[in-house]
Structures are given as C-alpha cells and as structure tokens.
Amino acid sequence: MDYKWYKIVDGDDIQQGDILENCPVFVLPSEIHMDPASAATKLYEVPFENRDVIIMSQTCDMVKGREYISEVLLCSVWKRSDFTEGLMSKKDDWNNARKGRLPGFHVLNKCKLKGFKRDFSVVDFRRVHSLPLGLTREIAVALEKRIRLLPPYREHLSQAFARFFMRVGLPVDIPEF
Amino acid sequence: MRATHVPVILQQTYPRNGPSRYQEWFSKQQLRNKSLEITSLPAGMREFVCSDVDTITGISEIRVEDDFWKDPIFYIEAKTELATENETRIHKDDEEELLAFQKDIYNAVLGSVIEEKENLLDWDAYIEMPPPPRQSGTVKVRFKYIGRSKPIPIEDPWT
Numbered sequence: 001m002d003y004k005w006y007k008i009v010d011g012d013d014i015q016q017g018d019i020l021e022n023c024p025v026f027v028l029p030s031e032i033h034m035d036p037a038s039a040a041t042k043l044y045e046v047p048f049e050n051r052d053v054i055i056m057s058q059t060c061d062m063v064k065g066r067e068y069i070s071e072v073l074l075c076s077v078w079k080r081s082d083f084t085e086g087l088m089s090k091k092d093d094w095n096n097a098r099k100g101r102l103p104g105f106h107v108l109n110k111c112k113l114k115g116f117k118r119d120f121s122v123v124d125f126r127r128v129h130s131l132p133l134g135l136t137r138e139i140a141v142a143l144e145k146r147i148r149l150l151p152p153y154r155e156h157l158s159q160a161f162a163r164f165f166m167r168v169g170l171p172v173d174i175p176e177f
Numbered sequence: 178m179r180a181t182h183v184p185v186i187l188q189q190t191y192p193r194n195g196p197s198r199y200q201e202w203f204s205k206q207q208l209r210n211k212s213l214e215i216t217s218l219p220a221g222m223r224e225f226v227c228s229d230v231d232t233i234t235g236i237s238e239i240r241v242e243d244d245f246w247k248d249p250i251f252y253i254e255a256k257t258e259l260a261t262e263n264e265t266r267i268h269k270d271d272e273e274e275l276l277a278f279q280k281d282i283y284n285a286v287l288g289s290v291i292e293e294k295e296n297l298l299d300w301d302a303y304i305e306m307p308p309p310p311r312q313s314g315t316v317k318v319r320f321k322y323i324g325r326s327k328p329i330p331i332e333d334p335w336t
Contacts, residue, residue, distance in 0.1 A: 022311065036322035046318050049310035068331060082308035093302075102302040126303060167300060 005109045006147040008116060012137035015059040016158065017149030019077060022050040023139055025129045052077040054108075054123055054149070055136070056161055062133060072136040075161070076127040077108070080120045088122060097122055103167065106160040108149065116147050123157060125164045 009018070026048045053074040061068040083089040088097070088105070097105045104125050111118040131139070140146060149157065 026316075032320075034320065042319070044318050044320065045315045047313065047315045050312040051310065068329060070329060076307070078304075078308055084308075086306060087302060087304050096299070101297060102299050104300070104302055124304060124307075127307065169300075 003152075004150055005153050006111045006113055006116070007150055008113055008145050009148045010141075010145045012141050013064065014055055014062055014072070014137060014140050015148060016055055016057060017154035018055045018140065019052060019147050019149065020055070020074070020136070020139055020143060021052045021146070023053045023074070023131075024048045025051045025053065025074075025076075051129075052079070052121070053129060054157070056128070056158070067133060070133055071130040072133050074129045074131065074136075076124045076129070077121050078124060079118065080122070094120070094122075100160070103160070103164045106157050108157070109153070111147055113147065116145070118147070123161075125161055 009015075026046055028046060029044075032044055032046075054077050056073040056075050057069055062072065078088070080088075080094065087093055093102070094107065096102050098107045106123040106125065108121045108123060110120050
C-alpha cells in the first residue's frame with residue numbers, strides 16, 4: 001500500500017502540515033521598547049529572514065469562516081543540505097533524529113513530487129514563529145503551489161511537537177537501580 | 178566444581194531491526210576471544226586477576242527458525258565453570274564472581290547495545306547557529322498601540 005508523504009496544494013485553505021517555502025519571519029530586536037507613549041513616534045528597522053516553515057496550528061482552528069485563532073503557529077524547517085557544520089551536519093545526528101532520540105527535532109522524508117523535489121528535512125521545534133492568519137493565507141496564495149504533509153505523517157509530527165513541548169525535567173531523579 | 182549456563186541472545190535476526198550478519202559474526206568472535214583469553218591464563222595467574230574462573234567451555238550456537246519472520250534467530254550459550262572451591266578468592270564469593278563473569282560476557286557481546294540504551298534521548302540538542310538565511314532584509318515600521326487584545330469569541334458548545 002502506498003502511503004504518500006506529500007501532495008501539492010494551492011489556494012488560501014491552509015492546513016496543519018503545509019510547508020511554506022521562503023516565508024518571511026520577523027525577528028524583533030531586543031532593543032525595541034514597546035512603550036505605548038513613544039512607539040508610535042519612532043521608526044524602527046525590523047529585520048526579517050526568509051525561512052521554510054511548516055504550519056503547526058490545528059487545521060480545525062483555521063477553517064475559513066470558522067477561525068478560532070488569529071495567529072498561526074509555525075516551525076522552522078531546515079533542509080539536510082542547509083547544514084555544513086555543527087549539529088545535524090553528520091549522518092549520525094540525522095539517524096538519531098529519525099529514531100526520535102532528539103526530541104527537539106522531527107525528520108521529514110524527501111519529496112519526489114515533480115517540480116517540488118525536496119531533500120530530507122528537519123522540523124526545529126525550538127524555533128517557533130507566529131504570523132497573523134490573514135497574512136499566512138496571503139503568503140500561501142503568493143506561493144501559488146505548495147506541498148502538504150499528509151496523514152499519518154502530519155499527526156506524527158504534531159505528536160512529536162506535543163511530546164517536546166510538554167516535557168518535564170525532574171529536579172531530583174530516581175537513581176539507577 | 179560447579180557449572181552454570183549463560184544464554185546470551187546474540188541477535189534477533191529480524192531484517193528490520195536486528196544487527197547485520199557482520200555484527201553477528203563480530204559478536205561471536207568477541208565471545209570466542211573472551212573464552213580463549215580466560216582458558217589461556219597460565220596456572221597461578223588466577224590470584225593475580227582475582228578470579229576463580231579459569232575455564233569456559235561449550236560455546237554453542239542455537240539456531241531457531243522463526244515461523245513468522247522466516248528468519249533464523251541466533252542464540253549463543255556459554256557454559257562457565259568454576260574450577261576450584263578453595264579459598265583462593267580475595268574479594269568476592271562464588272556467586273558474585275560468577276555474576277561478574279557473566280556480566281563481563283554480556284558486556285563483551287552486548288556492550289554496545291547496553292551503552293546505546295543509556296542517554297537514549299537528548300532533550301537538550303540544539304542548533305546554536307541556524308543555517309544562513311537565503312534572503313533577509315529589514316522593514317521600517319512604526320508601532321501603533323491598539324490596546325489590550327481580547328479573546329476570540331467562541332460559541333459555548335455546552336449550551
């Protein structure tokens with residue numbers, strides 16, 4: 001049985017698992033003072049980067065006309081070829097991430113769809129972003145076509161994110177038996 | 178004189194998650210070398226190595242056909258024997274010595290597996306320097322304060 005990982009979609013009907021390539025991510029500098037009195041008078045330069053991101057918000061919260069969120073949660077997605085040094089630059093790191101030993105990451109399969117070929121990639125749960133829902137729809141439309149992670153891989157990703165986010169570190173662990 | 182059997186499950190030869198044929202062969206070699214190492218100890222050396230164990234015999238392989246996977250499962254059975262019952266021991270009683278020896282064999286054969294189980298999850302793995310952005314820039318913005326935000330009104334499903 002052929003359980004495909006991805007399919008190609010278009011339009012502004014965004015869902016969990018949609019990958020938005022080159023999505024602008026705004027990185028607010030720490031020196032910005034959000035003082036209501038002076039914010040409107042000062043002009044700030046806010047840097048942005050284009051990153052590949054994947055939508056983590058639940059699809060049912062983004063149904064058109066029945067939106068239950070105003071901002072969409074996104075996670076950075078790095079391609080395997082993006083890494084030349086450090087963590088995830090070695091084969092062992094990718095194998096560990098694939099086996100779930102690095103809970104902060106989730107490996108996605110390569111995409112072989114025509115015109116949308118992608119290398120193996122990794123979702124970085126430590127780099128989360130949010131964009132207004134309307135803007136995210138506009139970005140999705142501007143891309144014309146995008147790839148969508150399909151079930152059950154989408155739920156697998158969501159579960160991995162939940163597991164990472166709900167982690168609890170014990171101050172005093174039980175010693176080894 | 179007493180003997181005990183140390184069944185060492187060398188491998189589940191399931192092609193999906195078992196070790197390769199080479200790993201299997203390598204593990205067996207390790208166990209045989211361990212046996213040779215112990216049996217080749219010259220007389221009188223036992224005190225030096227603080228061990229009463231001077232022989233190991235009967236390294237045998239048991240091959241079991243698995244009906245479901247249609248693949249053989251390998252077991253290695255190592256029979257260990259305590260050679261003496263005299264008071265040559267220094268630190269441990271016989272049971273402890275034997276257990277230590279068994280553990281040694283397990284470590285020799287399955288050492289890497291045991292090590293692998295430790296620190297299985299690395300919760301702190303972190304990409305310090307993310308890959309450089311393909312495109313970047315700045316936007317000039319003037320922030321406008323619009324007051325405290327309010328929650329999105331949602332119909333109560335229980336009414």
